[in-house]
Amino acid sequence: MDLRIFERRYLDLVRDCGRSASGFGVCLILEGDEAGAPAIPAAYGVEARIENFDLGEDGLLSLRVRGHRRFHVVRTRVRDNGLVMADVEWRCADEDGEIRPEHALLGTLLQAMMEKVGTDLAKLPPRVFEHAGWVGWRLAQVLPITPEQRVSLLQEDDVHARLQRLLEWID
Template sequence: MTELPLFPLGTVLFPEGRLGLRIFEPRYLDLVSQCLRTDGTFGVCLIREGRDTGAPALPHDIGTEARIVDWDRNDDGLLALTVHGERRFRIAGSRAQADNLLLGEVEWLADEPEALPAEYTPLADLLWQLLQRVEPDRAEAGERFSDAAWVGYRLAECLPLQPGQSQALLAQPDPLLRLQSLAAVVQAVDEHAGE
């Protein structure tokens, strides 16, 4: 078990994904300062109950370790961060510090490499098309379109999912079942668009 500071949010961060954050609460400013000094990380978790400000929110049990890759102070005085998703984790227990920062006892969850089965090639093709529109450099780099976990996480970031849907995909340990769920979402979107 590892102790990891937790940052409950109204959104999901996937492994190898990027997320922009605006920091203004003292507990999170202190956390960011410590992470920048020590190259430390923190955990991003979707809020199950509560809010992302004030008293500690109750997070979902599965989250993603986040590493700060860029930061700047905005004109409004808020700290703007870009974080990179690393490993998934499960929270075994948590406690709140005096400043309401949550600390979680976490166990790391491994993502097993899995080759993308031919039946899910259309999902990889769709992901490539979506990345061409929003991140052409990433699409052209080839990335890992044959890796089932990578394709599933990236597609989950690109599709118009509700936070609960994203959380279910993050919590799914099997990359092929994750792709199966995403295929159903894509089919539903296609059917709705055709109406």
């Protein structure tokens, strides 16, 4: 995901992440906006790790981040600069086994979508499209599903149950 950073609270966040070599949480906003007053976040999210940064022509900081691990928010508080901070419980990592036969269509669908769009993912070895967790997260990223559906996928610890939900939504 690409982000453009311009608010002081987010510049402070990026600075703190750089100093501690850590990531930051990204959650769906339930109430409020990305800019301005602190928003109310969803109770589940993903830790984002900064992969690259640059200063844009407009003078704004541009970040390229990648999702790392899922979390459940236990408690939130707002810093004096307006940044929402949270205590979180880390969710278990996916067991990235192979896609079960009943979900094989999803791997094929994702591969066809990537080839049609022409992304770098289309150049990956075909074997990667057989990994249940990887396919589920890529489909959650690219399918036209609601933000609430995306959050429900974050809450699901079982990769095959996650794929089953995606399959039902595609129907």
